[in-house]
Amino acid sequence: MTYEQFSKYSFLLDRTARRVKQYAQQKFKNGNFDVTVDQWLVIKNLSENGVLSQTELAQLVFKDHPTLTRIIDILCKKGYVERLPHPNDRRSFQLLLTEDGKTKVSELRPQIVSIREKAWENLDEKDFQEFKRILNTIYENLE
Amino acid sequence: MTYEQFSKYSFLLDRTARRVKQYAQQKFKNGNFDVTVDQWLVIKNLSENGVLSQTELAQLVFKDHPTLTRIIDILCKKGYVERLPHPNDRRSFQLLLTEDGKTKVSELRPQIVSIREKAWENLDEKDFQEFKRILNTIYENLE
DNA sequence: CAAATATAGTTAGTATAACAACTATTTCCT
DNA sequence: AGGAAATAGTTGTTATACTAACTATATTTG
Numbered sequence: 001m002t003y004e005q006f007s008k009y010s011f012l013l014d015r016t017a018r019r020v021k022q023y024a025q026q027k028f029k030n031g032n033f034d035v036t037v038d039q040w041l042v043i044k045n046l047s048e049n050g051v052l053s054q055t056e057l058a059q060l061v062f063k064d065h066p067t068l069t070r071i072i073d074i075l076c077k078k079g080y081v082e083r084l085p086h087p088n089d090r091r092s093f094q095l096l097l098t099e100d101g102k103t104k105v106s107e108l109r110p111q112i113v114s115i116r117e118k119a120w121e122n123l124d125e126k127d128f129q130e131f132k133r134i135l136n137t138i139y140e141n142l143e
Numbered sequence: 144m145t146y147e148q149f150s151k152y153s154f155l156l157d158r159t160a161r162r163v164k165q166y167a168q169q170k171f172k173n174g175n176f177d178v179t180v181d182q183w184l185v186i187k188n189l190s191e192n193g194v195l196s197q198t199e200l201a202q203l204v205f206k207d208h209p210t211l212t213r214i215i216d217i218l219c220k221k222g223y224v225e226r227l228p229h230p231n232d233r234r235s236f237q238l239l240l241t242e243d244g245k246t247k248v249s250e251l252r253p254q255i256v257s258i259r260e261k262a263w264e265n266l267d268e269k270d271f272q273e274f275k276r277i278l279n280t281i282y283e284n285l286e
Numbered sequence: 287c288a289a290a291t292a293t294a295g296t297t298a299g300t301a302t303a304a305c306a307a308c309t310a311t312t313t314c315c316t
Numbered sequence: 317a318g319g320a321a322a323t324a325g326t327t328g329t330t331a332t333a334c335t336a337a338c339t340a341t342a343t344t345t346g
Contacts, residue, residue: 001263012282029305044150119152209305233310
């Protein structure tokens with residue numbers, strides 16, 4: 001790997017990640033989804049996992065505590081998520097989707113698949129496996 | 144590609160891009176570089192290209208105007224970049240590195256290569272080419 | 287058991303990203 | 317030439333990311 005490539009991979013990675021998020025965010029907004037891309041990730045994970053603490057959820061979505069606190073605050077204000085006191089630990093909450101939250105997840109799920117598909121034109125399953133392997137290797141190298 | 148994969152690629156991309164930036168930012172901070180990762184990208188491009196307008200620079204680094212304005216503000220305050228009135232266009236500035244800026248680029252360049260190398264352990268040139276091809280394809284699919 | 291240590295979540299500060307809107311200036315069109 | 321449209325850069329707003337520090341609580345240690 002040349003010097004230039006050692007600059008380039010991070011630049012391309014950042015550029016593409018931002019573009020993917022920006023594209024999705026625009027589609028979310030145009031579709032009046034009422035959640036951002038990151039808020040969607042949170043409610044989707046709550047939908048798939050039921051009741052979670054903030055720490056459990058933070059680990060699932062790879063977000064730090066302060067960021068997750070703020071995302072949950074917004075989702076609670078929007079009425080999609082509820083914080084309940086944890087029965088066994090006064091430091092902790094149990095997070096769960098409200099009925100509106102569950103409805104939102106059901107409505108949005110199919111639409112989001114088609115949004116995500118566009119990025120993958122001209123790429124195939126093998127590309128996905130390669131991409132995943134490389135991304136995971138990079139991630140693990142920097143832990 | 145399954146539904147899950149259509150969620151997963153964006154998640155993995157976001158997760159890894161953040162981690163790469165975070166890792167680099169930590170190293171920058173520990174090394175007392177006095178610039179963030181994004182500020183480095185800007186001064187590096189000025190170093191490679193000489194005098195640029197903000198619009199030219201924004202196109203090179205794929206950042207929007209407001210973000211770039213703010214980054215340039217910080218770099219001017221730090222004394223690494225200078226805004227000069229454009230001789231032929233009263234709407235525009237010419238941006239250039241100060242002597243301190245040039246020195247900073249020279250000092251940091253070699254250190255940054257070694258920071259970037261770590262992510263690439265267990266990956267090779269072929270992986271880089273694959274990675275680049277996939278990232279560019281995704282980017283172009285979403286333009 | 288009491289103190290030390292760790293943990294859950296929050297607040298504050300700085301930085302960046304994206305969108306919207308704006309002003310001053312330039313370019314284009316009739 | 318004059319007006320319309322486009323452009324360069326800025327300001328404001330909302331959201332997210334990361335670090336640092338904090339309080340309340342739980343767990344561990346001696």
